[in-house]
Amino acid sequence: MNDFLNDLPLFVQSIGETLLTVLISLVVSGALGLVLGVVLYVTRRDGLLQNRAVNIIVNVLVNIVRPIPFVIFVIAIFPLTVAVLGTYIGVPGAIFAISLSAAFAVARIVEQNLVAVDPGVIEAARAMGASPLRIIVTVLIPEGLGPLILGFTFVYVGLIDMSAQAGVIGGGGLGSFALSYGLQRYNYTIIYITVAVIIVIVQLGQFFGNWLARKALRR
Amino acid sequence: MIGYSGAGKSTLVRLINALERPTSGTVLVGDDELTALPERRVRAVRREIGMIFQQFNLFSSRTVAGNVAYPLKLAGVGQPERDRKVAQLLDFVGLLEKAHAHPEQLSGGQKQRVGIARALATDPKLLLADEATSALDPETTADVLALLKRVNRELGVTIVVITHEMEAIRSIADRVAVMDAGRIVELGDVYDVFAHPSTPTVARFVATVLHDRPSPETVQRLRAAHPGRLVTIAVLDQKGFTGLLSRVFAEHGVENQIVFGGISELQERTIGALTYELTGEPARIDAALAALAAQGIAHDEEAAA
Numbered sequence: 001m002n003d004f005l006n007d008l009p010l011f012v013q014s015i016g017e018t019l020l021t022v023l024i025s026l027v028v029s030g031a032l033g034l035v036l037g038v039v040l041y042v043t044r045r046d047g048l049l050q051n052r053a054v055n056i057i058v059n060v061l062v063n064i065v066r067p068i069p070f071v072i073f074v075i076a077i078f079p080l081t082v083a084v085l086g087t088y089i090g091v092p093g094a095i096f097a098i099s100l101s102a103a104f105a106v107a108r109i110v111e112q113n114l115v116a117v118d119p120g121v122i123e124a125a126r127a128m129g130a131s132p133l134r135i136i137v138t139v140l141i142p143e144g145l146g147p148l149i150l151g152f153t154f155v156y157v158g159l160i161d162m163s164a165q166a167g168v169i170g171g172g173g174l175g176s177f178a179l180s181y182g183l184q185r186y187n188y189t190i191i192y193i194t195v196a197v198i199i200v201i202v203q204l205g206q207f208f209g210n211w212l213a214r215k216a217l218r219r
Numbered sequence: 220m221i222g223y224s225g226a227g228k229s230t231l232v233r234l235i236n237a238l239e240r241p242t243s244g245t246v247l248v249g250d251d252e253l254t255a256l257p258e259r260r261v262r263a264v265r266r267e268i269g270m271i272f273q274q275f276n277l278f279s280s281r282t283v284a285g286n287v288a289y290p291l292k293l294a295g296v297g298q299p300e301r302d303r304k305v306a307q308l309l310d311f312v313g314l315l316e317k318a319h320a321h322p323e324q325l326s327g328g329q330k331q332r333v334g335i336a337r338a339l340a341t342d343p344k345l346l347l348a349d350e351a352t353s354a355l356d357p358e359t360t361a362d363v364l365a366l367l368k369r370v371n372r373e374l375g376v377t378i379v380v381i382t383h384e385m386e387a388i389r390s391i392a393d394r395v396a397v398m399d400a401g402r403i404v405e406l407g408d409v410y411d412v413f414a415h416p417s418t419p420t421v422a423r424f425v426a427t428v429l430h431d432r433p434s435p436e437t438v439q440r441l442r443a444a445h446p447g448r449l450v451t452i453a454v455l456d457q458k459g460f461t462g463l464l465s466r467v468f469a470e471h472g473v474e475n476q477i478v479f480g481g482i483s484e485l486q487e488r489t490i491g492a493l494t495y496e497l498t499g500e501p502a503r504i505d506a507a508l509a510a511l512a513a514q515g516i517a518h519d520e521e522a523a524a
């Protein structure tokens with residue numbers, strides 16, 4: 001316990017790093033995945049912007065990236081990370097890898113939720129003379145918002161998992177902390193405290209997501 | 220517009236606002252040749268054509284007022300004018316007090332009223348209604364039809380209605396098109412089409428709407444109970460018609476009994492058919508039927524079993 005008190009400032013810093021990594025990754029992968037998911041949805045057969053070629057390309061891309069285990073994915077894109085950021089270590093490297101990997105998962109989740117939107121309302125907007133882009137922004141996404149928020153909440157939990165894994169290969173945050181100060185010093189107290197904090201971060205996010213989704217769905 | 224399910228009614232209506240494009244031929248709406256316009260210009264034309272749907276298709280993410288305001292936003296109408304117009308439309312359909320409600324808080328009939336208000340927002344000259352009352356109960360259907368009739372009479376909007384309900388045809392239609400296998404097989408004044416169907420297909424369909432002639436299955440069932448000759452006579456729009464029939468049969472010593480039939484009113488005129496079981500000497504029955512024919516009263520004899 002004494003050890004832990006000594007390490008407290010570093011522990012707090014690690015929490016900050018994890019939160020920063022997760023939140024920025026959520027925004028970046030959320031935006032990127034939303035665009036990819038919408039593209040997947042609208043280019044389907046009989047979609048708003050039906051386009052077989054684009055649909056196949058994005059589908060294949062998503063199918064290639066998604067099954068790769070994250071630890072391997074991080075290492076595999078080191079060259080790309082270095083090319084973009086100049087380094088693969090630390091919080092920025094972790095954010096880059098996590099955002100990219102998660103974007104493809106988000107794309108599928110977004111696509112699935114948009115498929116569930118009543119095609120009738122899209123037809124109604126078309127009949128009113130709305131352009132495809134306008135329909136996407138003012139009808140499609142608002143109509144699917146509740147499930148989309150739940151989807152993003154699901155992703156958020158996954159991001160915390162990924163951020164811990166990124167920590168193992170030098171990405172900072174609670175993952176790194178548990179590894180260097182817990183595992184390597186055989187200090188299980190530190191590992192358990194870290195786990196407890198992660199659980200709290202997950203729960204808070206899940207509650208917030210559920211609350212937002214309920215507001216969007218008005219129930 | 221009437222016709223069996225799968226006849227192509229929805230497809231034809233969707234051609235009118237170019238939600239669907241024909242493989243050949245042209246679509247003219249007013250002075251616009253839709254088939255010659257690029258998608259951008261077609262969108263502008265669509266704003267001039269309202270559409271309502273069987274499942275209402277309201278935006279669940281918007282309030283009632285938000286739904287009605289949507290087409291106005293598309294048309295670039297500014298906020299103050301938009302608010303004024305939305306209030307006016309909701310007042311017209313009798314839902315002003317529901318402006319801030321969300322669609323899921325409304326009954327089916329109220330939802331369709333909102334659908335109608337939304338479709339009218341941009342003052343279209345044309346309103347397309349694809350089975351707009353098919354999801355409603357009879358009472359609500361009558362309310363919505365009355366509203367559509369006001370839209371037609373008071374606002375001068377032409378309405379293309381797809382329906383399979385006699386009630387809808389009776390209360391709002393002036394002209395009717397009968398569709399079969401992707402074609403319009405009959406087009407004309409409602410009473411004329413219903414009273415004098417030109418082809419057996421139209422006659423069969425008209426009978427399913429009017430419920431005035433027995434189906435082959437019904438004829439079989441009637442036969443089991445009624446050994447006499449079964450004759451179906453179209454009811455003409457004239458006073459004392461059934462009395463006249465009874466008199467002619469009596470004069471010829473033919474016993475008669477009505478075993479099936481339906482009489483309704485269409486454009487303030489009587490329409491329908493009655494199926495009689497006639498018993499007596501065959502020669503007398505023939506003479507009675509000939510006497511009726513001489514007065515312009517035609518009949519169809521149901522084929523013997």
Ligand SMILES: Nc1ncnc2c1ncn2[C@@H]1O[C@H](COP(=O)(O)OP(=O)(O)O)[C@@H](O)[C@H]1O
Pocket residue numbers: 222223224225226227228229230231400401402
């Ligand atoms: N003129 C036509 N030529 C080719 N296919 C048609 C035509 N009219 C309708 N169809 C097809 O027939 C099917 C049923 O048409 P639909 O308009 O939904 O019928 P309804 O609304 O009368 O039930 C659709 O698949 C449609 O594409």
Ligand SMILES: [Mg+2]
Pocket residue numbers: 228229230
């Ligand atoms: Mg249809």
